[in-house]
Amino acid sequence: MELSILDLVPVRVGQSTSDSFAASHELIQSADKLGYTRYWVAEHHNMPSIASTMPGAELMYLGQGTERIRLGSGGVMLPNHAPLAVAELFSLLAAVYGDRIDLGIGRAPGTDPITSAAMRGHLGEGRMVDREGRTVDPVEQFPQHVIDTLSLMKPEGLRVPLHGGREHVLHATPAAVPGTQPLPWLLGSSGYSARLAAELGMPYVFANHFAAGATTGMKIYRDNFVPGAYGDKPQTFVTVNAVVSPTEEEAQLRAEPFLLQMSRLRTGGRMEPLRLAGDDVRSVRTDQERMVGEEMSENWIIGDAASAKVxxxxxxxxxxxxxxxxxxxxxxMEGEGLRQDAARIQSLELLVAEFLN
Known part of the structure; x- marks a missing residue:
């Protein structure tokens, strides 16, 4: 089995953004040496516990010093960005890192409605409109924007029709070296994304780490897949939250900070940097948050290395x-270095050691 990593660049109590990125840089260095297949960073906005907001820019830093691991986005939330801006940034990454770049694309906003409006220039009276003055919704344009982004990264570029029957050919620049164009993946947590990925012949990933229904999404994708430029058969995998420690008890303890954050996200609780495992979490967690967290953890991998492998x-x-x-x-936990994520790296190390046994 191949193992890969999704990183939100978490921010815990006492950490600065600089600290959290230093910790994630150490994490990817370890993953590269341990043999993990790919490392992706997410796009989330206005969340105190998450530093990852701009995957493309972050990868330019986080990839430094790596030699073989694939670098990608999990994902770029395309309605927040112009297709050309995304295509140029990931073509630049491919020009620097060669054929190791994945472009994971998502449709969700990655944030709350007000921040989403700000990302798209819709605060106050600002609105995106077409030439007739009608409001344009980037989410409704998602399928075409996916197609445009992919076309802009190809050698033949995107042909833009002009008046009088003329065309303008547009390319993402700087262009990647031929044969090193980013490999696109469509990310999703619904049948919509699965069907679109199948129709476009794209690789597809189901966001199992926060949504149920992966079985349905996978079936839709596989049943409707159309072979094309990215392969003759479906390419897919799933995501999952994981905490692997030397003992089951420690794994359960170390899972609590993120479970608290996810339960608050679900119940509308106060968002803040991640609490420390142990008394720090338990001193603020309500009974409702504990029960919601326990329910959510049933879809997580929590345990020692042997049970995690199973x-x-x-x-x-x-x-x-x-x-x-x-x-x-x-x-x-209390006393662990602010610019390291020792427990997260330990999870990676324990898993590799167990799978190599």
């Missing part, structure tokens, strides 16, 4: 995939 193999078998992307969410 759970991962069961997950891979259930979805008929040979790659799983884990989001390492082991929380820190």
């Amino acid at each position: 759970q991962l193999e069961e997950l891979a078998g259930r979805f008929e995939v040979d790659e799983i992307m884990i989001q390492p969410v082991a929380g820190a």
Whole structure:
């Protein structure tokens, strides 16, 4: 089984953004040496516990010093960006890192409605409109924007029709070296994304780390896949939250900070930097948040290395995939370095050691 990593660049109590990126840089360095297949960063906005907002720019830094691991976005939320801006940024990454770049594309806003409006220039009286003055919704234009982004990164470029029957050919610049164009992936948590990925013949990833229904999404994707430029058969894997520690008890303890954050996200609670594992979490967690967290954890991988391996193999078998992307969410404890994520790196190390046994 291939193992990959999704990183939100978490921010915990006492950490600065600089600290959290230093910790994630150490994480990817370890993942590269341990043999993980790919490392993706997410796009989220206005969340105190998440520093990852601009995957393309972050990868230019985080990829420094790596040699083989694939670098990608999990994902770029395309309605927040112009297709040309995305195509140029990821073509630039490919020009620097060669054929190791993945462009994961999503349709969700990655934030709250007000921040989403700000991302799209819609605050106050600002509105995107077409030439007739009608309001344009980037979400409704998502399929065409995906097609445009992919076309802009290809050698033949995107042909833009002009008046009088003329065309303008547009390319993402600087162009990647031929043969190193980013590999696109469509990300989703619904049948909509699965069907669109199948129709476009794109690789597809189901966001199992925060949504149910992966079985349905996978079936829609596989049943409707149309072979094309990205391969003759479906390419897919699933994501999952994971905490792997030397003991089951420690894994449960280290899962609590992120479980608290996710339960607050679901119940509308106060968002803040991640609490430390142990008394710091338990001193603020309500009974409702504890119960919601316990329910959510049933879809996570939490345990020692041996039990984690069994759970991962069961997950891979259930979805008929040979790659799983884990989001390492082991929380820190009092006294652990601010510019390191020792527990998250330990999760990666324990898994590799167990799979090599």
